[in-house]
Amino acid sequence: MAPSYLLPEEPCRSLSEFLGAGLDGAIAAASKPSPLQLRQTIEQSGLRGRDHAAASVGKKWLTVAKAADVGTRFLVATATDSEPGSFVDRALIRMNPFAIIEGIVAAALALETSEAFLVVRRSFEREYEIMTNALAEAETAGWLERVSIKCVRAGDHYLLTDERAVLEVIEGRLPLPRRLSPDVDGLFCNAERGGDGLDRLPDFPNPTVVESIETLVNVGAILTNGTRWFRAMGTAVSPGNLLCTITGDVNAHGVIETELGRRLYDVIEEGGEGYLPTSPPKAVLSGVSSAVLTRSRLSAPLSWEGLAAVGADIGRAAFTVYGEDANMIDVAHQIAAFFYVESCGLCPACKFGSGEVTGYLARLVAAVGEQRDVEAINRRLPLISTGSRCDIPARHHEVVGSIVRAFPGDVSDAAFRRNEPGTPLVLEHIREIVAGVALYGTEQSHKRPDWSVADEPVHLTRI
Ligand code: SF4
Known part of the structure; x- marks a missing residue:
């Protein structure tokens, strides 16, 4: 088992705790080599972004730094847990805020910029306070002499998974x-x-690198410990450790740090302290950004290449487990409704198509649907990405389409009205995890498709 380097055993919320635990060193390690050497080290480490794109961090940085005739380069760190079911950003801030600051400073030195932003979701009051306190301590300690870090608050929108949208918020x-x-x-x-x-x-352009805070803590660890240390963990294509949120039908919800390359089934079983009610589960979803993982695919390795081989993706490693009793049409409806509300409406096919798919699924959930609703879903899904400016409708198509294909029994029960009428549920974000139980917010239930907020829960579709 690889050692933990992202989440310490005890929270290190003060600089003295961080130094006392011997977790510092990234800024010092980044101060000796040239910026080019730092970028080459990150490239040689094989680090992939801990985000949806999972691109080579070093290659991206080398390309950005090569651009001539530029104005100011910027670095943006994101801590928004925008993926439903994700709690990793909050866990990292609560446990290791100074490693985040060291990672940002080290990355800024590698990118030859003195300007960094840290984007924190507005509803993360506790995490914002932890980070601003940590930044004040870091400033006093002289960590920020060469790099300024400005904290920016962002609203609760799934589009924050898109880097271009993050820049708009800043x-x-x-x-x-x-x-x-x-x-x-x-x-x-x-x-x-x-x-x-x-x-x-x-x-002049201002090339800007956007990375998650998890990526940047990895950067700090690599510069401190070296590429050989990093590559000794995980696989050749997916080196290092990964933070995963595990919720749903398991005994304990929470965030774990695991080595990449392990069998996904084992990671979830171990992190969730066993499946409920029985093992193996019916399905696992990684947020709303990967095709559904059915029982037989859970033997795949937790790595980008391992999940790609079974037609899935790590996404933000926000794994929700669905036990044998789960009705996957209900799940598909929750996801479609989430995408419908979160679509910004710039592209008509995305907004209206998502609304239509949500409506057909709502009929199936309410036991008033029929086979032609299923056919309409299958016809409409491939069209919602037409002319799209971002990949959100493609994710919608992939996730909902994969559920409809993978669970013909649930589809047929819904189409032939063999189920009792159900109440459409809303896919909410995790608000807190207390003693192994995830507690969910209510914001999504009150968010209208035009992003205004209603006093009462919103009914998205008329059936
Ligand atoms: S595809 Fe277009 S409408 Fe849909 S979320 Fe992206 S930008 Fe907005």
């Missing part, structure tokens, strides 16, 4: 994915209207 707008690329054009690079009425881009 610039004070809603998280709508911009057309300009973060890596190339970056922050503060939107076109401005000149006196002649023409829109112009600024003279």
Whole structure:
């Protein structure tokens, strides 16, 4: 079993606790080599972003740093747990805030920037306080002499999983994915209207690297301990450890740190302290960003290549377990409704198509549906990505489509009204995990598809 380096056994919330535990060293390690050497070290480590894209961090940084004629480079760290079922960002902040700061500073030195932002979700009051206190201590200790870190609050929107939307939030707008690329054009690079009425881009782009805080803690650990240490964990393609949130039909909910490459079934069983009510479970979902993992696929290794081989993805490793009694049509409806509400509406096929799929699934859940609703879902899903500006409708298609394909028994029971009428449930974000039990918020139930907030729970569809 690989050692933990992301989550210490005890929280290190003060600088003295962090130093006392001997967890520091990333800023010192990043101060000696040149920025190019730092980027090459990260590239040689094989680190992949702990985010949806899971791209090579080093390759991205080398490309961004190579760009000539640029204005200011920026680094953005995200801590938003925007994936349903994810609690890893909050766990990391609660347990290891100074490792996050060291990771940000070390990454900024590698990227030759002195400007960094830390984006924290607005509802994370406790985590915001922990980070601002830690930043104040880090400032006093002289950690931030070469890099400034500004904390930015972001609303509760799934689109924060899109880097372009994160940049919009930093610039004070809603998280709508911009057309300009973060890596190339970056922050503060939107076109401005000149006196002649023409829109112009600024003279120089501001290439901006966006990474999750989990990625940046990995960066700090690699610079401190070396690439050989890092590559000794995980697989050749997926080295290192990963934070996973485990919820649903298991004995204990929580966040665990595990070595990549282990059998997914074992990781969830161990982290969740056993499956409920019986093992193996009926299905596992990674948030709403991967095809459903059916029983037979749980033997796949927890690695990007291992899950890709069974047609799935790690996503943000937010694993929700569904036991034998789960009705997967109810689950598909929750996910479709979530995407419908979270779609920003810039692309009509995404917003309206998601609404239609949600409506057909609601009929099946309410036991008033029929086979033609299933056919309509299968016809509509491939069309919702038409002209899309981001990959959210593609995720919707993949997840809901995979559930409909994988559980023909549940589909047929719903289409032939063999179930009692059900009440559509809402996919809420985790609010807290207490003594092994995940507690969920109520915000999603009150969010309308136009993103306004209702006093009462919203009924999305008329049946
Ligand atoms: S695809 Fe959907 S979520 Fe993405 S920008 Fe278009 S409408 Fe918004």
